[in-house]
Amino acid sequence: MSFPSKTLLLLFLVFTTAYSHGQKIDGGNRHVVTFCGDSLAYTWGKNQHGQLGNNSLSGSSTPVSVNNLDNVVWVDAGSNHSVFLLADSTVWTCGFNSYGQLGDGTSNNSPAPVQVSQMNKVVAIAAGTGHTLYVKADSSVWVNGLNSTGQFGNGTTTGSNLPIQLNTIDSVWKVAAGYGHSHFLKYDGTVYS
Numbered sequence: 001m002s003f004p005s006k007t008l009l010l011l012f013l014v015f016t017t018a019y020s021h022g023q024k025i026d027g028g029n030r031h032v033v034t035f036c037g038d039s040l041a042y043t044w045g046k047n048q049h050g051q052l053g054n055n056s057l058s059g060s061s062t063p064v065s066v067n068n069l070d071n072v073v074w075v076d077a078g079s080n081h082s083v084f085l086l087a088d089s090t091v092w093t094c095g096f097n098s099y100g101q102l103g104d105g106t107s108n109n110s111p112a113p114v115q116v117s118q119m120n121k122v123v124a125i126a127a128g129t130g131h132t133l134y135v136k137a138d139s140s141v142w143v144n145g146l147n148s149t150g151q152f153g154n155g156t157t158t159g160s161n162l163p164i165q166l167n168t169i170d171s172v173w174k175v176a177a178g179y180g181h182s183h184f185l186k187y188d189g190t191v192y193s
Contacts, residue, residue, distance in 0.1 A: 028077035028127075033084075034063075035075050041066040041084050049080045050111025051095030057111055066094070067112050078127035078177075084113060085125045091116040091134060099130040100161025101145030107161055117162050118142075128177030134163060135175055141166040141184060149180035153192070 031045030081095035130146030
């Protein structure tokens, strides 16, 4: 395999903490979100919609701590929004919200994390390009945001700025989301898309 002569391929250390290694890292459209053993979330990259969650619209080439979030247990990055699951099973989001993907009942972008309405007892999250998925402890699936290609899986193309329960699937324990699509892993090992 050859590369153009002006291509530079490098890996470099982004940051380290005094705590254990990173637990999860995910990339959106030019931003990165991660959390480490210190239970804090860190982000870096573009920030034109507030997706870094540091109450700013300025991008950062180095990791910044997400404002006012402690006990982070999982993170995921959408195209221009970030999603954080906390140890108390609540979900917080920040960034682009034109489609309601932040789940706060508005279409206003937020540079600081906002709590997702009605989402408690959440055990899994996933962020797509313009939608967000949640699995609650009872294995129910909830979704909000853009649904233009039927990514909700509920037989419609109507989006929502508040989480709605999907009555088309149950017994789910993991979810994944991408550009206009969603995937559901059930406890019996079957996958639905």
